[in-house]
Amino acid sequence: MFSISVALQTLREANRLPFPIIGNKNNMINNNDRSVEIILANQLGFEKVAVACSASFAQLFGFPQDRIEDLKTMVGEAFSNAMQHGNKGRSDAKVKVSLQCKDEALIVRVKDEGVGLETVPPVPDIDEIIAQERVITGFGLFLMKGLADEVEFRETRDKGHVVKMTINMKERVKNAEQE
Numbered sequence: 001m002f003s004i005s006v007a008l009q010t011l012r013e014a015n016r017l018p019f020p021i022i023g024n025k026n027n028m029i030n031n032n033d034r035s036v037e038i039i040l041a042n043q044l045g046f047e048k049v050a051v052a053c054s055a056s057f058a059q060l061f062g063f064p065q066d067r068i069e070d071l072k073t074m075v076g077e078a079f080s081n082a083m084q085h086g087n088k089g090r091s092d093a094k095v096k097v098s099l100q101c102k103d104e105a106l107i108v109r110v111k112d113e114g115v116g117l118e119t120v121p122p123v124p125d126i127d128e129i130i131a132q133e134r135v136i137t138g139f140g141l142f143l144m145k146g147l148a149d150e151v152e153f154r155e156t157r158d159k160g161h162v163v164k165m166t167i168n169m170k171e172r173v174k175n176a177e178q179e
Contacts, residue, residue, distance in 0.1 A: 034061075035100040040079075042093040042112075047079040050097045054108065061101045063169050070147040071106065071167050077140035078110035078163050086112025086161050104169040105149070111162040115155075 038053055040046040054075040058068045079095055087093035090113075098109040145151050150166040 035098060037096065037098045039094050039096050042083050042087045042090060042095055044083070046095070047076050047083070050079045050095070050110075051076045054097070054099060057099045057101070058106055058167075061106070061169075063106065063167075067167060067169060071108070074144050074147050074165050074167065075108060075110065077143050078108070078165065081140050081163070082110050082112035082114075082161075086114030088114060106167050106169075108165045108167070109162050110165075111156065111160050113160045115161065 036053070036057055038050065040049055051072045055068050055072050058071050063071070075097065079097065082095045083089065083093075087095065093113045096109075096111040098107075098111075100107045144163070144165060147167070148165040149168045150164075152164040153161070154164070155161055
């Protein structure tokens with residue numbers, strides 16, 4: 001079972017959003033910070049719920065389709081990592097996804113109930129992956145870092161680990177590490 005704090009899509013379709021959105025269809029920006037949080041079972045398939053919710057939330061605030069596609073990949077990878085590596089596949093564990101639209105950026109947090117990363121895997125060798133010369137590890141992190149404008153990993157106080165990803169509404173901002 002899962003819970004969604006705010007049913008944004010339904011409210012939008014009914015023109016009954018609990019907060020004003022200003023701007024035009026090409027650049028919709030909310031008046032204040034807005035957020036939604038979903039808590040999902042640690043089961044295969046629930047990553048699709050997280051991805052769909054994230055995409056709907058970004059669309060609500062006027063994010064362009066190319067950035068929404070980036071967001072969907074990031075959330076899917078983060079959720080899968082939380083299930084597999086953080087929660088170690090435990091059926092009793094939960095994955096929490098928080099979304100916050102702030103100015104022209106979307107902040108996504110994916111929290112598991114595990115111990116977090118012991119070591120960050122090395123950047124995967126794309127040629128080895130294509131040639132299927134080794135088991136793929138670290139590719140999800142590679143994708144998240146490549147698509148997000150900012151990525152942070154940290155342990156939480158209440159047993160768990162969270163990945164925080166920021167994605168800007170406009171095209172990706174390259175940072176010095178990637179150039």
